Amino acid sequence: MNWKHKDLLDIESLSDHEIRHIFSTSSRFIEINSRSIKKVPILKGKSVVLFFAEPSTRTKTSFDMAAKRLSADSFSLATSGSSLKKGESLKDTVLTLEAMKPDAIVIRHSLSGSAAFVAEHLQCSVINAGDGWHAHPTQALLDGFTLNRIWEDFSGKTILILGDIAHSRVARSDIKLFSRLGCTVRICAPRTLLPARAETWPVKVFNDLNQACREVDAIISLRLQLERQKAGLLPDIREYAARFCLSRRHVELAAPGVKIMHPGPMNRGIEIASDLADSRDSLILDQVESGVAVRMALLYLYLAGSKTEQELPEG
Amino acid sequence: MARMIIRNTVLNQKKGFLLLEDDRIMAFQEGEPGDSSSCKLYDGRGYHLLPSLIDVHVHLREPGFEYKEDINSGLKAAAGGGFGQVLAMANTNPVNDNASVTRLMLEKASWHHPHGPFVHPVGALTRNLEGKELAPLAELKEAGCRAFSNDGLPVRDNELFRRALEYASDLEMVVIDHCEDPCLAGDGVMNEGKISSYLGLKGIPDTAETLQVARDILLAAQLDTPVHLAHISSGKSVELIAWAKQKSIPVTAETCPHYLVWDEEQVQGYNTMAKVNPPLRTRQDTSALQDALRQGVIDIIATDHAPHADFEKQVPFAQAPNGISGLDTALSLCLGLVRKNVFELKDLARLMASSPGKIFGLPANSFQPGDPADFILVDPEHQWPVNAQTMLSKGKNTPCQGDMLQGRVMAHFMAGKEIFSRI
Ligand SMILES: [Zn+2]
Numbered sequence: 001m002n003w004k005h006k007d008l009l010d011i012e013s014l015s016d017h018e019i020r021h022i023f024s025t026s027s028r029f030i031e032i033n034s035r036s037i038k039k040v041p042i043l044k045g046k047s048v049v050l051f052f053a054e055p056s057t058r059t060k061t062s063f064d065m066a067a068k069r070l071s072a073d074s075f076s077l078a079t080s081g082s083s084l085k086k087g088e089s090l091k092d093t094v095l096t097l098e099a100m101k102p103d104a105i106v107i108r109h110s111l112s113g114s115a116a117f118v119a120e121h122l123q124c125s126v127i128n129a130g131d132g133w134h135a136h137p138t139q140a141l142l143d144g145f146t147l148n149r150i151w152e153d154f155s156g157k158t159i160l161i162l163g164d165i166a167h168s169r170v171a172r173s174d175i176k177l178f179s180r181l182g183c184t185v186r187i188c189a190p191r192t193l194l195p196a197r198a199e200t201w202p203v204k205v206f207n208d209l210n211q212a213c214r215e216v217d218a219i220i221s222l223r224l225q226l227e228r229q230k231a232g233l234l235p236d237i238r239e240y241a242a243r244f245c246l247s248r249r250h251v252e253l254a255a256p257g258v259k260i261m262h263p264g265p266m267n268r269g270i271e272i273a274s275d276l277a278d279s280r281d282s283l284i285l286d287q288v289e290s291g292v293a294v295r296m297a298l299l300y301l302y303l304a305g306s307k308t309e310q311e312l313p314e315g
Numbered sequence: 316m317a318r319m320i321i322r323n324t325v326l327n328q329k330k331g332f333l334l335l336e337d338d339r340i341m342a343f344q345e346g347e348p349g350d351s352s353s354c355k356l357y358d359g360r361g362y363h364l365l366p367s368l369i370d371v372h373v374h375l376r377e378p379g380f381e382y383k384e385d386i387n388s389g390l391k392a393a394a395g396g397g398f399g400q401v402l403a404m405a406n407t408n409p410v411n412d413n414a415s416v417t418r419l420m421l422e423k424a425s426w427h428h429p430h431g432p433f434v435h436p437v438g439a440l441t442r443n444l445e446g447k448e449l450a451p452l453a454e455l456k457e458a459g460c461r462a463f464s465n466d467g468l469p470v471r472d473n474e475l476f477r478r479a480l481e482y483a484s485d486l487e488m489v490v491i492d493h494c495e496d497p498c499l500a501g502d503g504v505m506n507e508g509k510i511s512s513y514l515g516l517k518g519i520p521d522t523a524e525t526l527q528v529a530r531d532i533l534l535a536a537q538l539d540t541p542v543h544l545a546h547i548s549s550g551k552s553v554e555l556i557a558w559a560k561q562k563s564i565p566v567t568a569e570t571c572p573h574y575l576v577w578d579e580e581q582v583q584g585y586n587t588m589a590k591v592n593p594p595l596r597t598r599q600d601t602s603a604l605q606d607a608l609r610q611g612v613i614d615i616i617a618t619d620h621a622p623h624a625d626f627e628k629q630v631p632f633a634q635a636p637n638g639i640s641g642l643d644t645a646l647s648l649c650l651g652l653v654r655k656n657v658f659e660l661k662d663l664a665r666l667m668a669s670s671p672g673k674i675f676g677l678p679a680n681s682f683q684p685g686d687p688a689d690f691i692l693v694d695p696e697h698q699w700p701v702n703a704q705t706m707l708s709k710g711k712n713t714p715c716q717g718d719m720l721q722g723r724v725m726a727h728f729m730a731g732k733e734i735f736s737r738i
Pocket of ligand 1: 466545593
């Protein structure tokens with residue numbers, strides 16, 4: 001497939017067919033990552049800048065490893081404590097980066113829309129690694145791919161997303177991806193953590209976790225920022241845990257074989273019971289494994305996919 | 316005594332000529348002038364006559380932010396946009412909370428534009444707009460301020476706002492309030508609703524506006540003192556204002572062209588040109604505001620002209636400053652509403668000249684004998700592209716950047732003198 005996009009900013013811009021293609025390409029990389037020599041030369045000579053203006057060890061490491069396994073050179077730049085002067089605008093920062101001629105910039109930024117803003121000003125590929133509350137497309141794709149490794153078909157499946165939906169780019173991207181794949185999507189949170197006009201989303205809204213869990217096939221618990229309590233959105237964290245911490249008794253209400261997911265890092269005992277996170281139903285470590293493969297697939301498609309119909313090395 | 320005739324023009328659908336004597340209107344008569352030997356003749360080229368407009372809400376940015384706009388460039392944009400008198404808000408640097416800033420604004424204006432457009436400074440209601448102590452309102456009035464406002468930083472303390480209204484009423488001055496509850500608005504960046512939720516941007520509920528509209532109405536009733544409500548953006552505020560007017564509570568209100576023609580959809584794609592405070596709301600709000608103007612619930616149209624430099628808007632949405640540059644485009648946008656039958660051309664004269672004049676005690680022309688000869692000639696057919704070259708303001712920040720607008724000021728006269736011409 002000839003990859004026609006310059007940037008990956010959000011899920012909406014991908015067609016169903018392209019999402020499927022990302023999944024199948026990711027499967028090839030899962031296989032490559034299980035070999036003893038994991039490095040392939042397909043992006044040799046390409047350079048990728050990891051521009052993380054908001055701290056994230058996991059996503060950055062995942063992209064870094066993905067780039068290196070494809071033989072691309074990756075360069076990290078974190079704005080906090082970087083040599084880039086305080087007060088410089090984002091536009092000037094990324095124009096400076098582009099002048100060094102990278103092939104792609106992976107950006108994480110605390111403001112919604114910043115990835116699109118950067119993409120508008122740059123010629124090179126821009127991959128959104130999370131912008132504000134808006135989108136985290138690579139996380140959604142890795143969540144989808146993780147389930148796709150188990151489920152051939154998403155239609156008829158019900159997925160529950162639990163926790164701070166209002167401030168979650170993961171939730172926004174997951175809702176778009178899973179509803180597109182044909183799932184029924186539920187969300188569950190106290191009203192203070194639901195987005196405004198949640199009824200306009202393609203979801204069913206719950207505020208009772210027991211009801212929300214009934215008959216679902218997968219549950220994605222989100223990380224709770226503990227500051228939400230100070231911001232007046234929750235009375236206290238203990239009360240939140242009593243009402244919304246996902247535990248074994250909820251799982252028993254769900255469909256048999258229910259899968260438990262979490263984008264990490266987890267607050268054990270607050271949004272997810274510790275034993276559940278470590279249980280056989282949990283896909284949390286599979287998500288991390290899938291993350292590297294999906295990001296390899298994306299770097300491959302965005303950096304090599306449009307130029308030549310380059311073949312992946314055979315297994 | 317100098318007489319002048321503006322021939323070949325249209326006033327309220329009637330073709331005729333306007334007769335001026337010195338700086339006053341003598342008459343408008345249908346047909347062609349007879350003996351005009353003792354008069355200076357000016358060809359109106361079939362354009363429409365409207366009174367020179369009055370904008371009660373502009374930000375001229377001088378002193379302090381001259382890179383965004385200065386009094387000279389702002390008044391040029393006013394002249395070209397059809398505005399002969401503007402009220403300039405106090406959020407300059409330093410703030411207009413003392414006579415020396417007021418005088419500086421007046422002197423700069425008369426130096427660059429001795430024949431108009433004229434600036435009427437709006438004094439700060441509280442010192443440094445901090446909302447903690449009253450500014451020296453009598454001193455500001457004496458220096459030439461025409462009204463008082465904490466625009467941009469609404470006074471949160473209800474007791475202080477009450478005292479400000481009382482003190483201003485002794486001076487027979489109107490207080491203009493930017494209606495926004497700062498707690499509910501918080502650090503929101505657009506209207507709270509479907510689009511903010513979808514874009515992952517923090518929203519400002521319309522209740523942030525209506526709560527403060529309600530406070531102001533209740534205080535105006537209690538004190539029997541006028542309050543002017545700035546840039547009303549929501550349909551719910553309109554309902555409250557309608558109730559207040561029914562009870563004869565002395566409130567008046569303005570809205571802006573951008574709330575009449577655009578809604579929150581403009582923000583899609585993180586369009587910082589559409590970032591304004593109060594935020595663009597929903598389509599229902601837009602039509603409620605249009606109805607309110609027709610029914611006289613909202614009294615006037617003001618621009619809230621808020622120019623910014625291009626680099627300030629070229630940032631992620633949440634970091635961009637609020638504001639739309641309005642002086643250049645306001646009349647064209649409103650003429651678009653006339654074409655859509657939202658209101659008539661003669662309503663524009665009321666909404667943008669006579670009513671603002673009445674509320675703030677400024678002379679407005681209604682083409683009656685003896686009125687000031689302040690008027691514009693408007694070509695309702697003229698098409699023009701909105702871009703950096705055609706806008707006279709330094710601020711090019713508007714959602715209609717790149718669009719074609721229809722209807723434009725071709726000439727502008729103040730006291731019978733031509734202060735601007737595109738002819
Ligand atoms: Zn304001």
